[in-house]
Amino acid sequence: MERNLLWWQKGIVYQIYPRSFQDSDRDGIGDLAGILRRLNYVADLGVDAIWLSPVYPSPMADFGYDVADYVDIHPIFGTMADFERLLDEIHRRGLKLIIDLVPNHSSSEHAWFKESRSSRDNSKRDWYIWRDPAPDGGPPNNWLSFFGGPAWTQDEATGQYYLHQFVKEQPELNFRHPEVLPAMLDIMRFWMDKGVDGFRIDVIWLMAKDEALRDEPANANWDGVNPHESLLHIHTQNLPEVHGLIRAMRQVIDEYDERVMIGEIYLPNEQLATYYGEDGDECHLPFNFQLIDVEWDAQVVGQAIEAYEACLPQGAWPNWVLGNHDRPRVSTRAGADQARVAKMLLLTLRGTPTIYYGDEIGMENVDVPPEYVQDPPAVLQPEIAHAIGRDPVRTPMQWDASQYAGFTTAADGPWLPLADDYETVNVAKEREDPHSMLAMVRLLVHLRRAEPALHGGSYTAVTSNVDEVLAYVRRHAAGDSFLIVLNFGDENQELDLNAIEGLATIVLSTNMDRAGRVDLASLYLLGNEGLILRLSG
Ligand code: GLC
Ligand code: MG
Numbered sequence: 325m326e327r328n329l330l331w332w333q334k335g336i337v338y339q340i341y342p343r344s345f346q347d348s349d350r351d352g353i354g355d356l357a358g359i360l361r362r363l364n365y366v367a368d369l370g371v372d373a374i375w376l377s378p379v380y381p382s383p384m385a386d387f388g389y390d391v392a393d394y395v396d397i398h399p400i401f402g403t404m405a406d407f408e409r410l411l412d413e414i415h416r417r418g419l420k421l422i423i424d425l426v427p428n429h430s431s432s433e434h435a436w437f438k439e440s441r442s443s444r445d446n447s448k449r450d451w452y453i454w455r456d457p458a459p460d461g462g463p464p465n466n467w468l469s470f471f472g473g474p475a476w477t478q479d480e481a482t483g484q485y486y487l488h489q490f491v492k493e494q495p496e497l498n499f500r501h502p503e504v505l506p507a508m509l510d511i512m513r514f515w516m517d518k519g520v521d522g523f524r525i526d527v528i529w530l531m532a533k534d535e536a537l538r539d540e541p542a543n544a545n546w547d548g549v550n551p552h553e554s555l556l557h558i559h560t561q562n563l564p565e566v567h568g569l570i571r572a573m574r575q576v577i578d579e580y581d582e583r584v585m586i587g588e589i590y591l592p593n594e595q596l597a598t599y600y601g602e603d604g605d606e607c608h609l610p611f612n613f614q615l616i617d618v619e620w621d622a623q624v625v626g627q628a629i630e631a632y633e634a635c636l637p638q639g640a641w642p643n644w645v646l647g648n649h650d651r652p653r654v655s656t657r658a659g660a661d662q663a664r665v666a667k668m669l670l671l672t673l674r675g676t677p678t679i680y681y682g683d684e685i686g687m688e689n690v691d692v693p694p695e696y697v698q699d700p701p702a703v704l705q706p707e708i709a710h711a712i713g714r715d716p717v718r719t720p721m722q723w724d725a726s727q728y729a730g731f732t733t734a735a736d737g738p739w740l741p742l743a744d745d746y747e748t749v750n751v752a753k754e755r756e757d758p759h760s761m762l763a764m765v766r767l768l769v770h771l772r773r774a775e776p777a778l779h780g781g782s783y784t785a786v787t788s789n790v791d792e793v794l795a796y797v798r799r800h801a802a803g804d805s806f807l808i809v810l811n812f813g814d815e816n817q818e819l820d821l822n823a824i825e826g827l828a829t830i831v832l833s834t835n836m837d838r839a840g841r842v843d844l845a846s847l848y849l850l851g852n853e854g855l856i857l858r859l860s861g
Contacts, residue, residue, distance in 0.1 A: 331420060332522070332584040332608060333641050334779045335372025336769060337678040341649045342379050342401055343387060343739060344720050345681060347732035352739045356402035356410050363413055365751065369684065370769035373420035375524050377649060379407070383433050385493035386700055389526060390431035394511040411519055420521035422584060427508045428527045429494040437495050444482050450501045453487035455537060466539045467560055468552050472704040489530060489560060491700045499531055499569055509576045522584030529589040532566040534559035549711055562595055570599065570606040584608050593635040600640040609643045609676060616651045620658040622794040622812035626785060629673065633783060642675025647683050653717050656689040661852045664764055664834035665810045668854040671768040672798060672808045674783040682721055684765040685754050689716035690743045698740065715740055724752035759836045767832055771856065776803040789820040793849065807857040814851035821847065828857035
């Protein structure tokens with residue numbers, strides 16, 4: 325039976341990294357008026373919601389994830405009036421807007437932190453996490469920053485250290501202080517009163533830390549690359565206390581109609597599942613990043629899907645993410661040959677998909693020459709910049725073949741270098757080509773929207789004779805069922821799908837060159853090809 329699914333269950337989320345989508349004022353940095361200009365493009369894709377990475381006032385020490393004022397807009401991006409206009413226009417097109425909330429840390433330029441650091445007895449002192457130096461004068465414990473070096477910086481004014489798990493300009497708020505959570509909840513109300521449809525909550529699983537600030541133990545399995553991973557983060561991540569904070573945030577979400585709360589959480593399935601809450605009273609969608617990290621192999625991906633499905637608590641709605649502003653682009657990670665298969669997978673799985681801007685046209689990681697590197701972890705640890713730098717996945721959206729790809733007309737060009745391939749990989753060109761990646765993604769999105777089985781049906785794995793192929797059925801009582809077959813290998817295959825036979829109709833192929841009836845007893849699949857087949861009867 326067709327349950328009444330909510331917009332964020334049925335829908336598809338499209339992530340916009342605002343600095344890189346569209347510049348309108350010729351400063352080389354994307355802005356709100358630019359997004360407005362490109363809104364019809366997003367609506368036409370057929371997605372349901374935009375998730376916008378932070379546009380708050382910020383010194384940009386972490387490109388907006390260092391928030392200096394939670395209730396205003398950075399002039400680089402525009403004004404509050406621009407934001408309201410954009411929100412209106414988003415709603416006018418039947419889309420939703422999810423904004424980024426960064427409660428774990430503020431900018432060191434936030435008024436709260438300026439007060440906090442001013443003296444030991446300031447009333448906001450304990451809004452942040454301050455400690456005396458260790459006996460040798462060093463940091464209070466061994467905790468490390470994700471971005472390199474200790475998670476502590478000593479402040480001259482008082483001689484104490486403050487905690488920051490990212491750059492030192494991102495001091496961490498102390499949610500054990502009774503006034504901090506209520507302040508954050510009011511910020512959520514401020515934006516929901518304006519009409520935003522939900523939040524993607526930054527590093528939500530880090531919001532509580534060990535009260536005694538105990539040292540973290542060494543990670544015996546460390547691969548020696550990223551120093552942050554040399555410790556096991558048992559005192560800074562996934563603490564039991566975090567769930568109370570999340571429940572409180574969810575209660576505020578529930579004061580409003582149909583808003584959504586998405587949590588950024590990098591944890592294995594069993595732990596991730598706890599972020600739905602014991603009674604479904606925490607995140608609507610704890611982000612599921614498995615497709616970002618998994619080895620690109622049909623068997624491994626198939627097992628990852630099964631394992632995730634098996635861990636979901638009763639009533640929990642699944643979700644899938646293929647890329648974001650922190651992780652390698654899928655076209656690079658899985659390889660250009662697999663990029664279409666990857667999108668067909670994302671858009672036919674059970675659960676809300678999130679598409680990262682530019683992935684729909686096949687944008688790749690861009691090699692950023694050392695002199696252009698901007699991302700703090702890459703700047704702070706140049707020796708491992710190739711492994712942890714995020715500039716390559718944040719390059720300007722490729723709109724057309726004109727100078728700077730239509731992203732900007734700034735005299736000095738865009739804030740990050742453009743991809744070399746922008747003259748061939750761009751929206752204008754792909755729009756003209758009925759077989760382009762963009763054309764395929766649009767069809768996938770529209771098919772998913774139209775078919776109850778694809779946006780709301782069950783998922784059942786189907787075994788076959790070929791290890792390189794992932795096959796599954798999406799089924800719903802209303803409408804038709806679909807068989808999806810994805811060839812993760814580059815060799816042609818003739819499939820024997822064991823349990824499934826009879827005739828089916830190809831509704832979409834990744835190469836967009838096949839249609840019509842096929843006999844499932846001998847289904848032929850090209851290398852790197854994916855098919856969606858409508859099952860009869
Ligand atoms: C999240 C964001 C990332 C940011 C970090 C610190 O992981 O996605 O971009 O650097 O939090 O806010
Ligand atoms: Mg601009």
